[in-house]
Structure formats: C-alpha cells, structure tokens
Amino acid sequence: MGYNFAYEVDKTARSTPNKVAVLCVGEDGSVQQITYDELRLASNRLARGLLGAGITKGSRVMVLLPRGIAPYIVYLALLKTGATIVPGSEMLRASDIGYRVRHATADAVIAHHELTMHVDEIRADSHSLRHFYSVGGIAQGWTALDTLTARSSDDDVEVDTDDNDIAFLSYTSGTTGGPKGVIHTYAWPREHLAIAGTYWFDAQPDDVAWATAGPGWAKWVWSPFVSILGNGATAFVYTGRFQPEGYLSLLQNHQISLLCATPTEYRLMAKVTNLSQYQLSLRSACSAGEPLNREVIDTFLREFNVTVRDGYGQTENSLLVGTLQNMEVRPGSMGKPFPGTRVAIVDDDGRELPVGEIGHIAVHKSFRTLFKGYLDDTERTKRAYRGDWYITGDKGRADEDGYIWFEGRSDDIIISAGYTIGPFEVEDALVKHPKVAECAVVASPHPERGHIVKAYVILRNPDDANDEGLVQELQEHVKEMTAPYKYPRSIVFVDSLPKTTSGKIRRIGLRQLEERTTVL
Template sequence: MGYNFAREVDKIAEEYPDRLAILCVSQDGHEERIDYATLRNRTNRLASALLRLGIKKGARTLVLLPRGVDAYVVYLSLIKVGVTILPGSEMLRSGDILYRMKHSDASVVIAASNLTPAVDEVRSESPTLKYFLAVGEAVPRWTDLDGLYDLGTPAEFIVDTEDSDLCFLSYTSGTTGGPKGVMHTYDWPREHLAVAGTYWFDAKPGELAWATAGPGWAKWVWSPFVAILGNGATAFAYQGRFDAATYLSLMEKYKVGLLCATPTEYRLMAKVKGIENYQLSLRSAVSAGEPLNREVIDTFARVFGITVRDGYGQTENSLLAGTLQDMEVRPGSMGKPFPGMRVDIVSDDGEVLGVGEIGHIAVHKSFPALFKGYLSDPDRTKRAFRGEWYITGDKGRKDEDGYIWFEGRSDDIIISAGYTIGPFEVEDALVKHPKVAECAVVASPDEERGSIVKAYVILRNPEDANDPGLVAQLQDHVKQVTAPYKYPRAIVFVDSLPKTTSGKIRRIELRQLETEPTTTL
C-alpha cells in the first residue's frame, strides 16, 4: 500500500475532528464552514458512491470547479478512489476542454453546472467520456453529484494506491503545439509537503491560511489543497472577483495568518489608498509566479511588519527555490534552493556554471517531486533534460551566496500575472478570425502584470487597420475561442513578420522590441 494524501487528511480528522478545515466566503458575504470530521465524512460518502457508480481506480477525470468547498471535497474523494485528476480552470473554453479530453482519453468529467455547456459542445467529439457529473443546479444528461452522497457510506473508504500510480495530470502551455500533460504520481503530495510545505509555505495546524490560486492550476494543488490540508491548517477561500481593497478587508475581518498570492495581487494591494488603515494579523506572506518587485516588499514590511517572501517552481516539479523564514531578503532574487535540493545554473550541455554566469535554471533528475514525463510525448520529455538535469526553460544566475536571480525565459512562454501562456494558443485563436492573415505573439513588459500578451498582426485587408473597433473585436474573439486570460492586451498591426530562411517566425526579434513598459489596454 502506497502513500495516499487523502489518508493523511483523514488522520488529522481522527485526531482533531472539530478543527475547521475550510472557510469559504462568497462575494455577497455568505460563509460556509466545514470541519475536518465533516470533510472526512463527505469524502468517504462521495468516494464510495463514485466507485458504486462505476468510476474506478485509474479513471482519468477532468475537474472543472471554481473556488469553494466542493473543490476540496471532490479532489479528496477522487484521490480516495485512486483516479487520475485533470485539474481544469473554469475559464477553459470548449476547444481547450476537447483537447484535454482527447489527449488524455478521459472517461469522467465533473463540472460546475454553469460550466457544463462548454463540455456539451464537444461531448460528441469525446468518445472516451462515459460519466458526466454536475455540481450545483440540475443539468439535463448530467448526473447530479450532490445526489450521490446518499448512495455512499461515511465509513472509512480509500482504495489502495501505489506511489507510482498517476495522480495528477496537469496541462501547461508549450511554445509550440498544444498544452503538455504533466504527470505526477500519488507520492508527489508527500514530497511537496516535505519541501515547500515545510520550508516555505509553512502553514501551522489550525492557522487560517489563504492561498489565492484557483482550482485548475498546479498552484492550487500546491498550496490551497496539499500544503494547507496536509498541515492541518484551515483553508480560506473567497469566491468573488479580485479586488485589492476587498482582499485587505477580508484578511482584516477573518484574521488571516498566512497569505500566498501572486505578485500582481500584491502589487495592486500595495497601491490601495489608505493601506495603512487595515489591521492585519498576518504571520507570514509568500508569493510565486513571477519576480516580486522591491516596492511591494518595502510596503508590506513598512505597513504590516511582514516580509513577503518570494518562491519559484513549476507545474513540472514543486517549489525549487525560495526565501525561507529568517533568510535575508534580496529583492529581485527568487531566493535559494531548499536544503538538500540540487538546483543550479547549467550550460546548454548540462554543465554546472560558476557564480555570475547566466544559464539554464535546472533541477537534478533525482529530485523526488520532479514530474514523471509528459503524457504520450517521450520526445518532448527527452528534450526537457540535459544529461542529469531537467531544464526549467528559465534563464538565471547565482550569486556568491547561492541566491538565484531570474534573467528571463529561454523560450517564448509568456508569464502574465502568474498565468503561463503559450504564444501558439493565442496565435491559433487569432488566425481563426476572418480578418487576420498571420500573427505572432510575445511578452511585453507591464508594471502591474510583469508581462502582458502582445500580438503583432498582419491583416488580410490592410485597410481594416483603420477600423477603431478592430482591436477590441480581436480581443473579444480570442476570449471566446480560448481561456480569457490569454487574450492579447496589446495589438499592433504590421505589414510583415521577421522570419528565418525556412519561414519560421523569429519571435526573438519581436521580443527585443519590447524594451519599454507597455500601457495595458
């Protein structure tokens, strides 16, 4: 019998049944609270019901749920059944969903009722799908998940899983082609807790911890799910849209002790007028997704007496480096590799470089939390390694004290407000518009988001560039075709694009044009 994260959470429930596990607040202020004993009861009921329904160990299951109690219950229940979970953002469109379904041979989809239409659009094109479970309102041709609880039992229920069984299949953008299916096994939560959950995101038992990432992202699995529940803390979830002042008010009202947010969220909170009037109870604050600027660190230190500590990791691994508690903060640095972890700067040939030399940020293949490869893509997996090292795709350098400094992406991936965006996905959406002949997408510096998506577009009819509403029209088109967070916030119409002699677009030349911050549209 191997490691099963749900079993670890159940152990906490046995010892501290009345401890609050989840506190969820809706945008209108409604609260939902669930203790560890109730969480254990619900997940046992749902897991046993899912198995009775016919969903068995190993079934690949796409989950499309927003922030809230349901996400925690569903994820834990699925882990008890031993399935493979495909975390899916509520912002995915039908094309994104179809890709994941077909690529993974998914047989189960669990979706919030308002997200089921996007699945129904491609249901007929997904022959492997057998089970459709809706959460919330009743939906025609979907099984009501809430109704399944009565079919299950509250008695202990966990299918035996092996460490090598596939637990999470998270999709992340690539520079070419569709998103990559990143494989993590059932022992990954154990390794993640041992590193990130101990040395960086140090949630304490019973502490109210707020990690703002939404379900559907690897970061949600990291912190709101594994690092909080695995440490016996209380997960705080807010179901409203981001608003800097609202976030500060919620932390003040509920006395949040630990915060994990994106640099963009921190930047906007730091700019709130009258920020010094908020009385927060923060013990610790961390950030990940992109480099954190000094202004944010200085503001939170001055106003709240808290050092916002940076961290760095990827969907393919876990947190690789960070500024730990009581470590000197060097603004702009991602911190140091964690104790015992082999993270370094290497050359194109996989040789470790010296102090100050710029190379690939890499992690040794012996790292236990490293992914097991890209699903059905051994060539892509092989290309991710240089000898003994997995290459993250980021460039960096280390100083004489071992701090790592980010120097940029070594490929064309765009990281905007913590979202990882592949240029191909945006380009593919843009060229589907009848007025677009060709396009190229790159990152453009932005003060708040770190970078924004910028598109260089060649129109079929150059005169259409005079249409003042065309930019907004193209942006709306992208939002409809793919997840809205990917849309280009800046669009430039051009007559030609730089290309190689073989006809490939040279995005590097376009990126070199982006040397000054761009005003967000």
C-alpha cells in the same frame, strides 16, 4: 498500501474532528465552512458513489470547478478511489477542454453546472468520455453529483494505491503544439509537503491560510490543497473577484495569518492609499509566479510588519527555490534552493556554470517532486533534459551566497499576472478570425502584471486596420475561443513579421523590440 494524501487528511480529521478545514466567503459576504471530520465523511460518501458508478483506480477524471468547498471534497474523493485527477480551470473553453479530454483519454468530467455547456460542445468528438457529473445545479444530460452521495455510506474507503500510480495529470502551455500533460504520482504530495510545504509555505495548524490560486492550476494543488490540508491548517477561500481594497478587508476581518498571492495582487494592494487603516494579523506572506519588486516588499514590511517571501517552481515539479522564514531577503532574487534540493545554473550541455554566469535554471533528475514525464510524449520529455538536469526553460544566475536571480525565459512562454500562457494557443485562436491572415504573440513588459500578451497581426484586408472596433472584436474573439486570461491586451496591426530563412516567425526579435521600446 502506498501513500495516499486523502488518507493523511483523514488522520487529521480523526485527531481534530471539529477543526475548520475550509472557510469559504462569498462576494456577498456569505460564509460557509466545513470541518475536517465533515470533509472526511463527505469525501467518503462521494468516493463510494463514484466507485459504484464505475470511477475506479486508474480512471481519468477532468475536474472543472471554481473556488469553493466543492473542489476539496471532489479532489479528496477522487484520490480515495485511486483515480487520476485532470485539473481544469473554470476559465477553459471548449477547445481547451476538448484537447485535454482527448489527450488524457478522460473517462469522466465533473463540472460546475455553469461550465457544462463548454463540455457539451466537445462531447461528440470525445469518445473516451462516459460519465458527466454536474456540481451546484442541474444540467441537461448530466448527473447531479449529489445523487451519487444520497445513498452512499460514509464509512472509510480503502483503495490500495501505489506510489507510482498517476494522481494528477496537469496541463501546461508549450511554445509549440498543444499543452503538455504533466504526470505526478500519488507519492508527489508527500514529497511536496516534506520540502516546499514545510520550508517555504510554512502553514501551521493554528493558521487561517489564504492561498489565492484557483482550482485547475498546479499552484492550487500545491498550496490551497496539499500544503494547507496536509499541515492541518484552515484554508480560507474567497469566491469573489479580486479587488485590492476588498482583499485587504478580508485579510483584516477574517484574521488571516498566512497569505500566498500573486505578485500582481501584492502590487495592487501595495498601491492602495492609506494602507495604515487596515489592521492585519499576518505572521507570514509569500508569493510565486514572477519576481517581486522591492517596493512591494518594503511596503508590506513597513505597513504590516511582514516580509513577503518569493518562491519559484513549475507545474513539472513544485516549489524549488524560495526565501525561507528568517532568511535574508534580497529583493529581485527568488531566494535559495530548498534544503536537499539540487538546483543549479547550467549551460546548453548540462554543465554547471560558475557564480554570476547566466544559464539555464535546472533541477537534478533525483529531485523527488520532479514530474515523471509528459503523457505519451517521450520525445518532449527527453528534450527537457540535458544529461542529469531537467531544464526549466528559465534563465538565471547564482550569486556567491547561493541566491538565484531570474533573467528571463529561454523560450517564448509568457508569464502574465502569474498565469503561464503559450503564444501558440493565442495565435491559434486569432488566426481563426476571418479578418486575420497571420499573427505572432509575445510578452510585453507591464508595470502591474509583469508582462501582458501582445499580438502583432497581419490582416487579410489592410484597410480593416482603420476599423476602431476591430481590436476589441479580436480580443473578444480570443476570449470565446480559449481561456479569457490569455487574450491579447495589446494588438498592433503590421504589414509583415520577422521570419527565419525557413519561414518560421522570429518571436525573439519581437520580444527584444518590446523590451527596448516599453517604458515601465
């Protein structure tokens, strides 16, 4: 039998059955929790119910769930059946869901009852879907997931999975076309735990660990799910909205010992007045998504005696580079490649560059957590490599001590508050508005979010630019057409866009304009 992460978590359940696996706090202060043994039994019952309903080894199941205990049960149960999990954020809308379902040829959807309406919009065009399960409430035309467990045994499930079977099919934005389906196998969690989950995230059995990423993102699989449960720690979950003061109170009141948050969350917490009023129990803190600035690192060290350590990775791999425990922090640097990880700065031909020269941040093809390719897209997979190196799409340089410094994207991908956003998705939504003739979307520097989405829009009728409510109207339109976090926070109406001789929009010109004219 090959490696199966769910069975590894079951081992923890047998050795420490009464240990709290997930501690969940609601916005109203309500508390729910589940022990490791309760998690084992609940995922067994659900796995048996799913198997009985026809979800078996190789089935592809899209999961649309918000933060809570349910995602932990569902993910473990699906792994026990040998299925492929297609993670989906609760912020996805019908067009996003439809694309992923059709591209993945998903067999089933497990969705929170408040999200089922988005799936219903694409049912007629999604011929592979046969099973629809709702969580947390009843939805017309859906089977309540609880009914699958009502008569199920909680005996251990034994499905033989192979290391090369597809465990996770995560979608990540591209600069052109739709999102890419990133393939990770059943062996991936083992390799992730052996490297990033040990050397960087550093969860230990006694920790109450809070990784703020939400389900549906690769980062949720990395940290809240695999790195915490895989190390036998307690996962802290908060289901409310981010408020800096609220986060600090939660850290204090629940004695969180390990925090992993986005740079934006750290930046806003660091700006709270009278930070000394909060008595935190943090022994370790880390961040990923974009570079941390010195002010945040200095503030947390001064106020809470903890060093916030940076890390870098992608959906296509896992954490690759980071500042490890007891390593010298160099603010602005993402740290060093993890032990045993071959990360280098290479040129356009895949040749390693000398110290100090800017090039592509690249990962050697032998890296054990590197993805197995983009689903049904051998050409896109091939283009991601230069010789033996996978090209991340980011530019950087290495110093004489091996620290790597981020220099920017080599393509048009936008990273805003930790979210990765493809300009094509936003542009596609904008041009569907009847008043928009053409548009281009780029990243614009922002003091708190790192960058924001900015849209340059050509209107069908230039006089509509005088409508004071049009900007908000377009923003709301994008929120309805695609995930709300992608909406352009800044919109500028223009008469023309820079283009190449072949007619392609030159986003690089707009990006350079933003970098020159934006004052942080």
